[in-house]
Amino acid sequence: MTTPTAAPDSYYQRTGEHRFKPTLHAQGAWHPDEQHFSPLGGLIVHAIACHRAGRGGDRLALARISFDILGLIALxxxxxTVETLRPGRTIELVEATVVIGDRAVVRARAWFLAELDTAAVAGTHEGRIPAPEELEPWTMGGMWGGGYIASIDVRRRESAPGRATAWITTPVDLVAGEPSTAHASFIALVDTANGIAARKPPTEWMFPNTDLTIHFFRRPEGRWTGLDTSVSFGPTGHGITSTVLHDQHGPLGRAEQILTVRPQNPTCP
Incomplete structure (x- = not known):
């Protein structure tokens, strides 16, 4: 195993045109030898932005991105690698693949759509959540381990097991020495949703997600990622984490994660 860099100010360091080395800030919550998907999701969006930068990519905005997690993501x-599958002036589809060693560990597809003025009809039925300063700081490390969890500032209000509202931010850069887009910085915190509203303690039950799908109806702004999250467990080992996404201007999209639910101890009731 390659030892992760102990850099104090970034989740990743670029080591080549398409290669990145994680720091200890990217360490996962389920196992110390794996990456947390949150910063890796942001890194994928960063790589897509770099790919599109030379192609006039700013004329289109990210509307949906889906990540398929193909297995344990080693630290x-x-x-x-990024490929434009469907180029276009108003609609574009891009695919990214993350490889560690000789194995693909994540595949992502992102739809970009043209922007135009629809302010006259803009609206949503989703309500605003309390501002970050209205929620209490939460030491997430009391429930979860790992370098990523230790790197974030969380404000949270839990209303029931599996139901919580939270704001998350971090002082840690995504890639050392490189500016990140608003989407990349925002998405780098979204996968945390599966941990802020746990239905059961992770010491008793495992419920990792095998995917993450995000839809946006506007661009995110600011340094906070807001999560209004509900978690459902079914009777046959499956679950869903559903989140309305917010920035400090209000709701801006949704995220969904499918879960595989199983006891840490097979005899656990």
């Missing part, structure tokens, strides 16, 4: 150097 090791990765390579991200």
């Amino acid at each position: 090791e150097e990765c390579e991200i």
Whole structure:
């Protein structure tokens, strides 16, 4: 295993045109030798933005991105390749693949759509959540371990097991020495949703997600990622984490994660 860099100010360091090495800030919550998907999701969006930068990519905005997690993501150097599958002036589809060693560990597809003025008809039925300063700081490390969890500032209000509202921010850069887009910085915190509203203690039950799908109806702004999250467990080992996404201007999209639910101890009731 490649030892992760102990850099104090970033989740990743670029080691080549398409290669990135994680720091200890990217360490996962389920196992110390794996990456947390949150910063890796942001890194994928960063790599997509770099790919599109030379193609006039700012004329289109990210509307949906889906990540398929193909297995354990080792805390090791990765390579991200990006391909434009469907170019266009108003609609574009991009695919990214993350490889560690010789194995693909994540595949992502992102739809970009043209922007135009629809302010006259803009609206949503989703309500605003309390501002970050209205929620209490939450030491997430009391429930979860890992370098990523230790790197974030969380404000949370839990109303029931599996139901919580939270704001998350971090002082840690996504990639050392490189500016990140608003989407990349925002998405780098979204996968945390599965941990802020746990239905059961992670010491008793495992419920990792095998995917993450995000839809946006406007661009995110600011340094906070807001999560209004509900978690459902079914009777046959499956679950869903559903989140309305917010920035400090209000709701802006949704995220969904499918879960595989199983006891840590097979005899657990």
